[in-house]
Amino acid sequence: MKQFMTFVKKEFLHIFRDPLTTAILLGLPMLMLVLFGFAITTEVKNTQVAIYDPSRDAATEAIINKLRANDYFVFKRYLNSPEEIETAFQRGEVGLVVVFSERFYENLLHTGEAQVQLITDGSDPNTATTLTTYATNIIGSYQQDLLQLSGVPYQIVPQIKLLYNPQMKGAYQFVPGVMGMVLMLICAMMTSIAIAREKEMGTMEVLLVSPMKPLVMILAKTVPYFFLSIVNLTNILLLSKFMLGLPIAGSLVWLVGISLLFIFVSLALGILISSMVNTQLVALLISGMALMVPIMLLSGMMFPVENMPWFLRAISNVIPARWYIIAVKKIMIEGLGLSSILKELAILGGMAVFFIAVSLHKFKNRLE
């Protein structure tokens, strides 16, 4: 035990004698959480709308008023001819163009051939479908009004209730993802150089001839970084709650509990990388660059995992951040208890054991 504590002390000294790096390790996560927490969102609001309306009658006016009364859309201007649609898109001044057919109200009453065209820039499919769906619903409600006025039977009124996030804030979806990404990458990067640096500096030899057991050495390496990460976690939770406005609907104890487990898994992953490579350069390229891409794209922080082909879902399942993000959403936003995150806890626990076991196996206590 005394041996262990001495080793932990040595690791602490490594960190604190390099104040600039320590400042970076503590400052970056906060900066990234705030920056990305605010910036990453797919909320569509205040979209500029241009309208081409050759009819200018009571019905088109009512529809336009409905669109204008909404937060999603801002009326930009009327177009004078259909040719202007193309230029409006190319200049990027509008996100949606609404085109009414001629003699709209008349056709609406008699022939049933009245038509509204909703034209969006399809380059970004997500924004395009979101805009189209919202506009369709708003315009469709005018149709409902008409039916109600004329007293037509067989109406079904859908009452929509939005659970957990009634204001549809983008932060609720993306901030847990940013938390998972930042914690995992920072933790893995911190420990990934731990063993590689000793190898590169030649101090590994000294350690290998000491009576320390590999397991003790590995655990001792994680302890100081674990403490640093607790500071980071505290900052991250405080910022999420008080700056990004996320609720902590469930139990704080379990939130902290699963976060600590996740931090340990990430640190262990860093150790694993460190024990497999020989230089800091490669260790950092793997933990920083090569891990960053799958975490951003496959962990479910941004893109829904359900949409992916099976082999990408399989990769997604082995990314610790995926399970952490699910658990954080359940506890923080949905306010669920321990019984709902048992699966995530078990998976993360299994990953921790696995990473430590493989690092031990890969840890060479012989010089080549």
Added chain:
Amino acid sequence: MLKFLIEREFKQIRRNPFLPRVIVAFPFMALWILPMAANFEVRNVRLSVVDNSHSTYSSRLVRKVASSGYFKLANLSSNYSQALRDVELDRADVVLEIPPRFEENLVREGASSVMISANTVNGTRGGLGSAFLASVVGDFAAEVHGEWRQGTGTLAVPSFGIVPQFRYNPHLRYPVFMVPALMVMLMTLICGFLPALNIVSEKERGTIEQINVTPVSRLAFIMSKLIPYWIIGFVVLTICFGVARLFYGLIPKGNLYTIYLFASVYVLALSGFGLVISNFAKSIQQAMFMMFFFVMTFIFMSGLYTPVNSMPQWAQNVSIFSPLKYFILVMRLVYLKGSGIGELTVPFGALCGFALFFNTLAVVTYRKRS
């Protein structure tokens, strides 16, 4: 002199067991696989149905919803709290609850209601799912109403059609949008990280001392670091073009040389930035953390994944300083809309500005004395 320095850089890269693989295999694999994941599309929304009515109309409604192609019937629950548990355990996204007197109300009073509860932790999924469910319910009402009209011979009711049209990407294919932008991300990772780690690892290894005592000028030294990554950038970009063509059938509508022109300026800007970081950092760890922070910020502020227009105003202002933003914009415009250099003068100017600024800074901040 410069020639030998560049030769030295290439030899170092070639003799590293890891780097050549990163440069060739990483962009190839990443661009092949990642676009399959980068997809915000909302489909297969899982639906839990609570049918309290058990009537002909209610089961017809459920069948219509299930066959709309948009929803996947996850569960038929006997009550609302059971359906809510499905949502909590992430087995369902949306709950459709049909009230007990659904059919009676519909037939006798001419109006009825249904309850739609959507999990909006994922706002896009919940919002679009519930909106779409509402419109299917509306369609169902129109269908029932049409039958009644035919039966009684009443005149048509006032109605109009709503027709969506998507410009530039009519089938809303995600790869069309993501592949050109992911190319930029991959170039950024390779041509940003590698130079950032380059000078600082010479510092750690001590070989920088040898350079410092030679008559090599600061400019020549920085050039010798820059040019190899410039060439590597072209290799990466060409691999990306091949992958986009081969796996996603994507060919730019505009001119390929326009992209190469922008890429040449972009890589210069980015590698210059990497070298600046490398000059400032005292250890590989510091360099990596700083570069990591800036690259992540550049990526997330660039509009690569989420639109810049959705960000709060201050974040939109920050995004002006992301070189990625301009190159991604150019890539998408050239690939999708076929824009030429004439329409792209603003991003070109911005990228030239970045290149000039970072590289001047790289030369100035490189010190031969410690």
